[in-house]
Amino acid sequence: MRDPRYDILFEPLQIGPVRTKNRFYVVPHATAMGMPALDEMIAFRKARAEGGWGVVCLEETMIHETSDHAPLPDPRMYNDKYIEPLSRVVAAVKEYGALAGIELAHAGASGPAINHREHPLSPTGKFPHYFINPISARTIDRQDITNFRQWYRDAALRARKAGFDIIYVYCAHNLSLLQDFLDTRTNKRTDEYGGVFENRVRLLRETLSDVKDAVGDTCAVAVRFAVEDRRRPSNITALEDGRRVVEALADVPDLWDVNVSDWAWDSGSSRFFEEGQQEPFIDFVKKVTNKPVVGVGRFTSPDAMVSQIKRGVLDLIGAARPSIADPFLPNKIDTGRHDDIRECIGCNACTAEVMTYSRIRCTQNPSAGEEHVNGWHPENVPEAHDPDASILVVGGGPAGLEAAHTLAKRGYQVSIADAGSEWGGRLVRERRMPRLSAWGRVVDYRVSQLQTMPNVNMYLESPLNADDIVGFGADHIIIATGAKWRGEGVGRHHDEPITGHDLPHVLCAEDILNDNVPSGGSVVVYDEDYYYMAAVIADRLAKAGCKVTYVTTASDPSPWTHNTLELVHVINSMNEAGIAIVVGTMITSIDEGSVTASRLLDGAESRIDADTVVLVTGQISDDELYQELVAKRGAGLIRSVDRVGDCLGAGQIAQATYDGRKAGIRFGELTPTG
Numbered sequence: 210m211r212d213p214r215y216d217i218l219f220e221p222l223q224i225g226p227v228r229t230k231n232r233f234y235v236v237p238h239a240t241a242m243g244m245p246a247l248d249e250m251i252a253f254r255k256a257r258a259e260g261g262w263g264v265v266c267l268e269e270t271m272i273h274e275t276s277d278h279a280p281l282p283d284p285r286m287y288n289d290k291y292i293e294p295l296s297r298v299v300a301a302v303k304e305y306g307a308l309a310g311i312e313l314a315h316a317g318a319s320g321p322a323i324n325h326r327e328h329p330l331s332p333t334g335k336f337p338h339y340f341i342n343p344i345s346a347r348t349i350d351r352q353d354i355t356n357f358r359q360w361y362r363d364a365a366l367r368a369r370k371a372g373f374d375i376i377y378v379y380c381a382h383n384l385s386l387l388q389d390f391l392d393t394r395t396n397k398r399t400d401e402y403g404g405v406f407e408n409r410v411r412l413l414r415e416t417l418s419d420v421k422d423a424v425g426d427t428c429a430v431a432v433r434f435a436v437e438d439r440r441r442p443s444n445i446t447a448l449e450d451g452r453r454v455v456e457a458l459a460d461v462p463d464l465w466d467v468n469v470s471d472w473a474w475d476s477g478s479s480r481f482f483e484e485g486q487q488e489p490f491i492d493f494v495k496k497v498t499n500k501p502v503v504g505v506g507r508f509t510s511p512d513a514m515v516s517q518i519k520r521g522v523l524d525l526i527g528a529a530r531p532s533i534a535d536p537f538l539p540n541k542i543d544t545g546r547h548d549d550i551r552e553c554i555g556c557n558a559c560t561a562e563v564m565t566y567s568r569i570r571c572t573q574n575p576s577a578g579e580e581h582v583n584g585w586h587p588e589n590v591p592e593a594h595d596p597d598a599s600i601l602v603v604g605g606g607p608a609g610l611e612a613a614h615t616l617a618k619r620g621y622q623v624s625i626a627d628a629g630s631e632w633g634g635r636l637v638r639e640r641r642m643p644r645l646s647a648w649g650r651v652v653d654y655r656v657s658q659l660q661t662m663p664n665v666n667m668y669l670e671s672p673l674n675a676d677d678i679v680g681f682g683a684d685h686i687i688i689a690t691g692a693k694w695r696g697e698g699v700g701r702h703h704d705e706p707i708t709g710h711d712l713p714h715v716l717c718a719e720d721i722l723n724d725n726v727p728s729g730g731s732v733v734v735y736d737e738d739y740y741y742m743a744a745v746i747a748d749r750l751a752k753a754g755c756k757v758t759y760v761t762t763a764s765d766p767s768p769w770t771h772n773t774l775e776l777v778h779v780i781n782s783m784n785e786a787g788i789a790i791v792v793g794t795m796i797t798s799i800d801e802g803s804v805t806a807s808r809l810l811d812g813a814e815s816r817i818d819a820d821t822v823v824l825v826t827g828q829i830s831d832d833e834l835y836q837e838l839v840a841k842r843g844a845g846l847i848r849s850v851d852r853v854g855d856c857l858g859a860g861q862i863a864q865a866t867y868d869g870r871k872a873g874i875r876f877g878e879l880t881p882t883g
């Protein structure tokens with residue numbers, strides 16, 4: 210039963226010539242599926258429509274061969290060949306009454322166009338800035354401008370033919386030719402498309418008018434426009450040209466989809482940005498235009514959504530990550546099932562997959578990207594092959610909780626035990642570290658679900674040994690005992706322990722996670738893990754008053770966070786905290802009061818003062834119990850045993866929840882391992 214406070218979210222809304230059934234709007238976002246994995250893309254989008262979103266949009270879809278982000282497989286609308294395949298996405302979305310949107314884009318100087326070996330285009334020739342490629346974009350001339358306008362028109366007509374209801378013109382993220390024209394850093398032209406504001410906005414105005422002329426009688430024409438460039442000083446700000454663009458084109462498009470650029474600020478992770486963080490930049494838009502406005506902000510709370518609408522900030526609630534984490538978010542609000550919402554944790558595992566050109570994934574929703582490949586549904590699971598079968602899950606971290614939840618939903622008799630006094634495994638401690646509190650939602654969602662299920666028994670403070678487990682008599686056992694951080698320094702560059710690792714002033718991540726924190730003095734944090742942990746520990750120690758030097762063999766601090774769009778924010782926050790950063794450097798030995806460091810580039814040696822050293826070089830799976838049970842299985846004392854998550858191989862939490870789901874779905878279907 211829907212709470213009447215949320216009725217407003219379910220009001221239909223007119224967008225130009227089309228009408229959305231509600232205000233839940235999946236904004237354009239990539240899945241790294243594109244044309245090569247069309248069936249996967251169809252299944253992914255369809256799940257969002259099924260979950261109740263009024264509008265489901267496709268990501269950046271390139272209008273011409275001069276524009277591609279290869280190796281990222283963006284969808285295309287270059288020619289008529291693409292109409293039929295994309296019409297299948299539309300049909301899948303419309304099956305559930307959602308409108309289908311498509312974001313027609315030209316990457317301008319952001320894409321190297323390497324797939325087609327064309328020369329990328331820019332207002333004033335410069336290097337493509339998204340990928341480092343040895344090709345310069347060429348300056349777009351008058352004929353190119355005429356062609357560009359024709360490509361947009363043609364692509365829009367094809368999109369209409371494919372059945373799309375909302376057709377976008379893309380001008381955001383510093384990834385668009387149209388944005389390159391607005392920006393005085395990239396547009397140095399002296400003709401009527403350069404110089405004064407009216408000239409720089411000309412191509413966007415013309416393109417919007419062209420697309421409206423072509424398809425505006427039956428399709429809504431939207432513009433995705435980043436009103437503020439938050440990355441660097443720019444003329445595009447909400448006080449300057451960002452606002453002037455909205456004022457100048459106020460009622461030209463049927464819909465304003467507004468955000469900030471570039472991507473690392475738009476899809477800002479929860480470590481650095483709160484829900485609704487874009488409001489101060491976009492809140493002027495509705496005051497300037499009479500057309501509907503959609504905006505984003507990792508919205509998962511229905512109260513925050515209602516507030517956006519009632520306060521006149523937005524008309525439609527845009528979502529990328531919250532819709533990835535919970536495709537059924539609208540339906541859950543509609544039916545009053547708020548506790549069932551799987552809230553996005555803002556970890557950006559989804560962007561990481563796009564950045565690494567692999568199928569989209571999600572920490573909270575392991576079915577994301579697996580709808581077609583594995584046939585996984587965000588909400589439904591296959592029925593138990595035998596509802597009397599009992600399963601014991603040992604370990605209550607992300608993998609164990611997900612396995613238990615999946616199995617319990619399937620109808621099995623599930624027991625889950627953990628030695629600790631709190632559910633969450635690695636997240637018990639990690640969620641208390643600086644900036645990681647939102648990740649606790651992984652635990653909270655699963656525990657709150659399990660606690661309501663009659664076929665589930667949950668046991669905390671229950672350390673079980675192999676004999677206990679045999680005595681428990683479950684039909685199947687899943688071991689999810691996690692991993693521990695190494696203390697001896699073996700890592701990416703060290704195959705052997707680091708000399709001096711056993712000195713009393715040398716700690717590892719386990720110590721800091723256990724709150725064994727030095728109260729001051731100089732500390733070297735050594736990172737060979739390359740993800741978040743070392744930077745988070747450095748932050749924790751700086752907050753505790755230590756003088757921190759972060760040392761890594763990588764060429765950037767926390768280099769993998771490039772993929773989660775956090776790298777720039779990690780560096781900024783380290784600078785703000787006064788943490789010294791030393792990259793490309795290996796610690797070769799540790800002595801009393803200092804470490805010896807060797808620069809990878811030339812082997813130059815130096816000493817860095819360190820009253821304390823913290824090694825963050827890797828993890829070791831805690832799989833002793835699993836190995837003992839494998840032996841018991843060999844002796845015929847238990848029937849089957851499986852292991853999941855960090856116990857199998859330590860990594861991202863998204864991998865742990867995926868493993869848990871896989872073990873939960875496959876039980877009864879496949880012979881368990883071990």
Ligand code: FMN
Pocket residue numbers: 236237238239240268269312381433468475476477505506507508527528529530531559560563
């Ligand atoms: N925005 C686009 O305009 N086009 C894209 O192709 C696109 N790809 C994205 C892919 C992923 C995995 C994510 C998370 C975001 C992408 N975005 C893209 C940005 C989102 O549309 C959105 O503006 C941003 O994530 C903020 O919304 P959210 O807080 O609801 O995630």
